[in-house]
Amino acid sequence: MLSLLRETTHKKIVIVIPVxxxxxxxxxxxxxxxxxxxxxxxxxxxxxxxxxxxxxQGLPIVCLRHQVNLGQGAALQTGFAYALNLxxxxxxxxxADGQHAVNDLHxxxxxxxxxxxxxxxxxxxxxxxxxxxxxxxxxxxKTGRFVNYLFCGILLSDAHNGLRAFSxxxxxxxxxxxxxxxxxxxxxxxxxxxxxxxxxxxxxxQYTTYSRQKGQSSIDSVKVLFDLILHKLFR
Amino acid sequence: xxxxxxxxxxxxxxxxLYFIIRLKKRILDIVLLTGMAACAATFIIWPDxxxxxxxxxxxxxxxxxxxxxxxxxxxxxxxKLYARIRKLEQMLTQIIRxxxxxxxxxxxxxxxxx
Numbered sequence: 001m002l003s004l005l006r007e008t009t010h011k012k013i014v015i016v017i018p019v020x021x022x023x024x025x026x027x028x029x030x031x032x033x034x035x036x037x038x039x040x041x042x043x044x045x046x047x048x049x050x051x052x053x054x055x056x057q058g059l060p061i062v063c064l065r066h067q068v069n070l071g072q073g074a075a076l077q078t079g080f081a082y083a084l085n086l087x088x089x090x091x092x093x094x095x096a097d098g099q100h101a102v103n104d105l106h107x108x109x110x111x112x113x114x115x116x117x118x119x120x121x122x123x124x125x126x127x128x129x130x131x132x133x134x135x136x137x138x139x140x141x142k143t144g145r146f147v148n149y150l151f152c153g154i155l156l157s158d159a160h161n162g163l164r165a166f167s168x169x170x171x172x173x174x175x176x177x178x179x180x181x182x183x184x185x186x187x188x189x190x191x192x193x194x195x196x197x198x199x200x201x202x203x204x205x206q207y208t209t210y211s212r213q214k215g216q217s218s219i220d221s222v223k224v225l226f227d228l229i230l231h232k233l234f235r
Numbered sequence: 236x237x238x239x240x241x242x243x244x245x246x247x248x249x250x251x252l253y254f255i256i257r258l259k260k261r262i263l264d265i266v267l268l269t270g271m272a273a274c275a276a277t278f279i280i281w282p283d284x285x286x287x288x289x290x291x292x293x294x295x296x297x298x299x300x301x302x303x304x305x306x307x308x309x310x311x312x313x314x315k316l317y318a319r320i321r322k323l324e325q326m327l328t329q330i331i332r333x334x335x336x337x338x339x340x341x342x343x344x345x346x347x348x349x
Contacts, residue, residue, distance in 0.1 A: 077332070233314075
């Protein structure tokens with residue numbers, strides 16, 4: 001992790017974590033990140049029943065709170081709006097349920113540091129290590145990537161992964177208007193619309209009992225599809 | 236004139252009156268609404284007219300034609316309402332986002348920098 005520490009001394013890295021009722025895991029996730037390097041962490045509490053900042057006392061982070069629950073897409077956009085004021089070099093999105101590995105961050109930001117890409121998307125399908133993906137989740141994700149391809153012409157190996165890195169220039173262009181889960185596809189629309197250079201890097205996703213309970217069910221993907229069609233209709 | 240015609244005409248009169256009072260400043264809407272109300276009144280008073288028009292469209296009964304057109308209008312209204320809801324949701328999102336950003340700038344014990 002020394003290399004990650006070195007990167008943060010040269011580059012200003014902001015991590016945006018959308019949170020909705022993840023009071024069990026959020027402190028652990030934030031502490032895990034801060035132990036690795038002095039990141040600037042922005043936590044967006046998306047209207048959790050119990051405000052998450054009560055569990056984050058004493059940590060050097062910024063916590064924003066939506067008064068009502070709007071959805072992960074809206075929380076990310078709020079985090080981006082705040083992050084841009086900090087003039088960062090790199091913005092990372094990270095899930096609050098503890099399914100992402102801090103060890104993946106170094107590889108995630110390399111394409112941006114090397115100026116090979118403006119957007120880096122994590123993928124659990126590039127290398128099949130440690131990724132024991134539940135059967136129905138696997139089928140949904142495989143179908144999802146083709147749906148994304150139909151809608152925006154970008155064929156990724158993973159349809160929906162919360163671990164991403166953006167250059168500041170990319171975040172200045174990307175605007176998320178889909179409040180709920182369709183934001184993942186909307187980010188691809190925006191990449192395509194602004195002709196941003198993107199790449200995928202392999203990441204691990206740990207399916208804990210908690211993250212599976214908290215995460216989306218396969219039925220939710222039908223809602224995402226419905227939101228996408230309406231997004232195209234009402235643009 | 237039979238009972239159902241009286242009921243329908245009374246309902247139509249009330250609905251038209253309600254909309255005309257609400258839309259008193261929008262001429263185009265009033266013209267459109269008056270036209271639709273006149274059309275509805277004509278079909279209520281002379282229901283056989285719908286049969287004649289339905290036959291021209293290749294539909295068996297006038298009531299069926301009215302039903303099919305109603306389905307189309309229903310979907311149009313659903314989409315219009317959905318577009319309105321999305322617009323409202325965007326406005327709400329904007330307000331909540333600004334509130335969240337403003338409160339982060341002024342850290343307190345409840346929100347902002349910890």
